[in-house]
Amino acid sequence: MASTYTPIATSTLSSASNLVTFNSISGTYTDLILISSVKPTTSGSGYINLQFNSDTSASYSRTYLNGNGSTASSGRNTGETGAYIYGNAIVASPSTFITQIQNYSNTTTYKTLLTRTNDTSNIVAAFVNLWRATSAITRIDINCVADTFASGSTFTLYGIKAA
Amino acid sequence: MWWARLLNSIAALYGTGAVASTTAYESIATVTVGSGGSSTITFSSIPNTYTHLQIRGIHRAGSSGTGATDVYLYYNGDTTNTHYYAHQLYGTGSSAGAGSANSPVNAMATVNNGATGSVFAACVVDILDFANNNKYKTLRTLSGVDTNNTNGFIELTSTLWSNTAAITDISITPANGTNWQQFSQFSLYGVK
Numbered sequence: 001m002a003s004t005y006t007p008i009a010t011s012t013l014s015s016a017s018n019l020v021t022f023n024s025i026s027g028t029y030t031d032l033i034l035i036s037s038v039k040p041t042t043s044g045s046g047y048i049n050l051q052f053n054s055d056t057s058a059s060y061s062r063t064y065l066n067g068n069g070s071t072a073s074s075g076r077n078t079g080e081t082g083a084y085i086y087g088n089a090i091v092a093s094p095s096t097f098i099t100q101i102q103n104y105s106n107t108t109t110y111k112t113l114l115t116r117t118n119d120t121s122n123i124v125a126a127f128v129n130l131w132r133a134t135s136a137i138t139r140i141d142i143n144c145v146a147d148t149f150a151s152g153s154t155f156t157l158y159g160i161k162a163a
Numbered sequence: 164m165w166w167a168r169l170l171n172s173i174a175a176l177y178g179t180g181a182v183a184s185t186t187a188y189e190s191i192a193t194v195t196v197g198s199g200g201s202s203t204i205t206f207s208s209i210p211n212t213y214t215h216l217q218i219r220g221i222h223r224a225g226s227s228g229t230g231a232t233d234v235y236l237y238y239n240g241d242t243t244n245t246h247y248y249a250h251q252l253y254g255t256g257s258s259a260g261a262g263s264a265n266s267p268v269n270a271m272a273t274v275n276n277g278a279t280g281s282v283f284a285a286c287v288v289d290i291l292d293f294a295n296n297n298k299y300k301t302l303r304t305l306s307g308v309d310t311n312n313t314n315g316f317i318e319l320t321s322t323l324w325s326n327t328a329a330i331t332d333i334s335i336t337p338a339n340g341t342n343w344q345q346f347s348q349f350s351l352y353g354v355k
């Protein structure tokens with residue numbers, strides 16, 4: 001059997017930034033896994049989203065399940081300009097996000113993402129995001145909206161190749 | 164490996180980079196549904212050389228609805244529903260809920276074929292200690308779909324199979340009795 005689950009690229013911020021990019025992602029794999037450990041520069045201010053192939057159009061939507069320590073809730077948003085993998089401003093430092101990007105390189109289907117979100121000061125959540133494009137994903141921009149990712153934030157992209 | 168750690172360190176200095184290494188995670192088999200559709204996806208003769216299994220996929224099933232629907236996952240040809248027990252925690256996009264069933268009907272969620280044509284549900288399924296013949300088997304899943312309308316669905320599930328046999332076969336079937344649609348794909352991986 002072929003070994004897989006290969007680290008493709010990693011980024012550890014040495015200074016604050018509102019953008020981390022993984023570019024020129026090859027179509028070698030079947031799925032991608034993005035693991036983000038995020039330290040917000042200003043707690044409770046910034047939001048995280050993903051954009052693919054530099055697409056900033058309103059072609060992203062999400063459905064989510066939240067637990068805030070006392071209540072479970074669900075919601076959805078459409079017409080967004082990025083795939084928000086957390087609906088709230090990031091509080092905990094770090095907050096962690098494990099995002100499964102399934103069949104990212106096929107050119108037949110829209111792309112569906114699954115994320116487990118952990119902001120330990122605030123919320124535990126699960127997100128499913130849709131990017132309404134059939135293009136193969138070759139670039140991922142990880143954006144911090146209304147804040148910056150602080151130094152020490154880490155982002156690692158893995159590839160999984162099916163038999 | 165020392166060289167991978169070195170490359171990681173160098174990559175970290177520049178904020179990006181690429182490192183390859185060997186892993187204990189291996190691809191076992193993949194099924195991709197063709198133009199005729201398929202009522203069941205089956206993985207057979209699964210080797211017991213791994214400790215855990217993971218199934219990853221994109222999928223849609225065949226009914227005319229536009230929202231999510233349930234999926235059965237059976238082991239070793241055991242289709243007696245009462246041998247399984249499932250719990251789910253889910254979000255519909257407007258409310259959160261929890262449920263249970265004395266069947267494997269909540270193994271994961273998929274999307275009905277009435278949804279926009281290019282929308283597929285996704286899943287990540289973990290089957291822990293699948294070859295151990297002293298334990299009942301537990302599956303856990305993260306699955307869901309967003310259809311860009313009011314029919315999104317996301318769920319976390321856990322399913323018990325009350326049997327100590329090593330799992331050698333897995334079948335995955337839409338609960339509404341329809342076919343998996345073309346381009347649905349399930350891949351089986353083993354973790355040592």
